[in-house]
Amino acid sequence: MSTLEGAGEFEIIGVEEIRAHISSAVTTCDVVMALLAAGDWAIGIGIVPRAENPLSDVAATPKAAAKLEAAKESAKKSASAALRPTAKSGTVKVRIAGTKRDDPRAFNISAAFTLMGQVLSKRTQEGREATSLVRSGLNQNEAAEELGISKQAMSQRLQAAGWQAETAGWQLAVNLIEEAGRP
Structure with missing residues (x-):
């Protein structure tokens, strides 16, 4: 995942905890979906x-570097x-630095991922194969050929895999994250 554009190196924090600084809404959504x-x-x-x-500062000055480190720390x-206080697997929780815990923008991002998580949890192995190929950039004809099935299949x-719902939800999450990141 750290090879995705905009994703920093993943740090291993504990036995079951990893962390990365991600500078793009698109990459954030890709990582969360994975x-x-x-x-x-x-x-x-x-x-x-x-x-x-x-992150948008072009000049690499000591002041910009210090601001970047402060922003990373705030994000962490x-x-x-x-x-906190409880985290269950399969959940996505969001906080926007400098806002109240119940910020509706954070809730909306979490809700979008909850809906997509539901779609993913119902997916069969065949559905995972099909969506993986299309997500990797193949069109339906190329993906069908790769799997040895017809375009109709x-x-x-x-x-059946909920591909349309996933792509709509993914774009919604990207838009909401970008909006939350605006001053």
Whole structure:
């Protein structure tokens, strides 16, 4: 996952805890979807509004570097706080730095991932294979050929796997994260 554009190196924090600084809403959603598909993770997302986040600063100055470290620390604290007091696997909790615990934007992001998690949990092995190929960039014809099935069978697998709901939910989550990151 650390090879995804915008994802920093994943740190191993404990036996069952990893952490990464991710600078893009798209990459955040990709990582969360992979962890939800695995099913064994409770996920905390800390969002730092851009006014506090110097990632857009072009000049690499000591001041910008210090601001970046402060933003990363704020995101870490927000992500950890989102998972407290209890965190269950398959859940995504969100905190936006500098806001109240019950910020509706954070709730909406969590809700979008909850809905997508439900879609993922109902997916068959055939559905996981089909969606994985399409997500990797193949079109339906190419994916069907890869699996040795007809285009119609591929379409049916994607429909049964909830592919349309997943892609709509994924885009919704990206949009909500981007909105939460605006000052």
